[in-house]
Amino acid sequence: MRRLLLTGASGFIGTNLLENWRGQYEEILNLDVRPPLDAAHQSFWLKADLLLPAEWNRRIADFQPTEVIHLAARTDMDEKTTPGSGYRVNIEGTRNLLHSLANLSSVQRFILISSQFVCGPAHIPRHDTDYAPVTVYGQSKVEAEKVLRHFRIPFPWIIARPTNVWGPWHPRYPQEFWKVLQKGWYVHPSGSPVRRAYAFVDTVLHQLQQILSLPGERVAGQTFYLSDPVDDIAHWVDAFSCALRGRPARRIPRQLLFALGRAGDAIEALTRQPFYLNSSRARSMTTDYVVPLDKSLAILGRGPISLEGGVKRTVTWLRESYPDLFFSAK
Template identity: 30%
Template sequence: MVKILVTGGSGFIGSNLVEYLSSKNHQVINYDIKKPRNKSFIKNWVKGDILNQKDLAACFESFNPDYVIHLAARTDLDEKQSIVGYATNIEGVENVIDLINKYPTIKRTIYASSRMVCRIDYVPESFDDFCPPNLYGESKVIGEKIVKEKANHDFVIVRPTSIWGPYFEIPYRTFFDAVRKKIFFIPRNHNPKKSFGFVHNTTFQIEKILFAPKEKVDQNYYLADYPALELKLWATMIAVEFNQEQIKTIPMLPLKIASKMGDALQKVGWKNPPLTTFRLNNLITNMVYDTASLEKLCGELPYKLKESVAITTSWMKNNF
C-alpha cells in the first residue's frame, strides 16, 4: 500500500480520483479547503488551504506521502481585473514545490495545469508554446513555468482538456442540462471534433502516469480520451439517455444573437447564461490534441463513449 496525497481532492476530478485510488487500496489523503463532495470520503479529508504554508507543511509531515497529485486550483473564469485573484494557481504551486523539494522520499508528483494555457483555436508547436485566452489561463502558464524552474524532484505536468462525468459542474453539466431540457442545438454545418475526457478515464490515466517507470514517462501530457469525439454524436448519445429525440440543428445567426445576449447578461451579473460568444466559439471550433504518447503509456481506456454517457446521465438522474 502506498500513500498518496491529493491536493484539491474535493473538486470535480479530485473527488473521482480519491474514490478511484482508494478503491485500489492505496492510502489517500485529500488536502482541500472544502469538504468532499462524496461524504463517504470524509475520513480521507484534511481541511487546509495550499496558500497556508504552515497547515500544508503539517499535513505533509503527519502523512509523509509517497506520491503527490496537485490538483488544487481556482478554476473559474470570473476574474477579469487582476491575476492576483488566481494566487492559488501561482503562490499555491510554489508552496507545494517548496515542500516536496524537502521530501526526497516522494517518488513522483503530478501537477495539474489546464488546456487553457492556449486558446481553443490555437495549436501549440510544443509544450512551451503558450497562448492563454484569459487570466485563468495566464495563471496556469505561470504555474507550469514555476514547476519547471523550481521543482528539483520527479514531476509530470498534465493538462486536463475538457473533462466531464459524475460530480462535474459548469460548463459541462450545463451542457448536459441543456440537452436534457431540449434547449441544445448544434450550429448548422458544424460538427467539430473534440479531445474531451470522461473523468473515470482521466483517473485511470493519472494512475498510469503516477506509477510508470521514469524512463517511460514524458514530462507533459494532455489528458483526454482517444480518439477525439464528434460533438453531434456525443450530444445525440446524451439525448438518447434522457429519452429525447435527435439533436436538432439551428442556423448560426440566431445563435450569434443569443450569445451576444448572454455576454450582456454576464456583464450585469448572471454568471452562467446558457450561451455566450465564448461558449459558441467552443461549439464550432475543433479542439484536438496529440494524445499519442498518452495512449502509448496508458493503452486502451476502460470506458467507451456510450458507457461513459450512460454513467454520467444516470448520476445526474439520481442527483438532480
C-alpha cells in the same frame, strides 16, 4: 507502503479519484479548503489552504507521501483580474507545496494537474513549453508549470493537462448543459464538424494511473494531455440527448445560432443574470479546440470506457442525484 497525497481532491476529478483508488493505497490524505463532495470521503480530508503552508507543512512531513497529485486550483474564468492576484493559489500554492515536499525522501512521483487552457483554441502547441493562453486562468496554469519546471526537486515530476472532462460529480453541467438538453432548449450548429478534445473522467483516472505506474524513464519530465481522442462534439451531444430525451439534438444554421447568442447577450444585459446561450457560448460551440494527443495516447493509452458507457453512467448519476430535473425519456 503506498501513501497518496492529493490537493484539491474535494472537487469533481478528486471525488472520482477517491472513489476509484481508495482501495489501492494504505493511506490517502486530501488537502483542500472545501469539504468533500461525497461525505464518504470525509476521513481523507484535512482542511488546508495552500497559501498558508504553516497550517499543513508538519502534516505532510508526518504523512511521508510516496505519490503526490496536485489538483488544487482556482478554475473559473475571471477576466477582470490577473494571474498573480486572482489566481494566487494556482501559482503560489504550487510553489508552497513544492517547498514542503522538496526535503522529503519518501516522494517517488509528483503530478501537477495543469490544463489545456495553457494554449487557446487557435494554437496547437509544437512542444511542451509552447504557450499561448487566452484567459487569465490559462495564464495562471502557464505560471504554475513554469514554477514546477524551474524548481529543484529530487523526485520525478510530470505535468498533466486535462481537456474538457465530464462525468459524475461534475460541478456545473447538471445545472447548465445537461439541464438545457433535458428541457429541450439545446440547439446544435449544423454544417461542418466542430472538433474538440473531451475526456470522460474515468479516462483521466486511467491515464493518471499509467503515469504513476509506468517506468520513470517513460514519463519523468514529460507533459501529457489527459483526454479521449479528438472528435466531432456532435457525437457527444447526441449521445447525451438520446440518453436524456430519446432523440438527437436539434440542428439550426450557424447564423441563426449567432443571432440567438446576440439575443442572449441582450437578455443578460437587461436582467443582469446569466442566460444559457450568449455570443460567447455560440462562438465556443462553433470553434475547434484540438490538442496534440499522439504522445499521450501512445504512452498512456485510451480510456477503459466507451462514450456510450460513460454517458450511461453519467445519466444514471444525474437521475439519482437530481431526480426532479432528470427523468427517463418517454
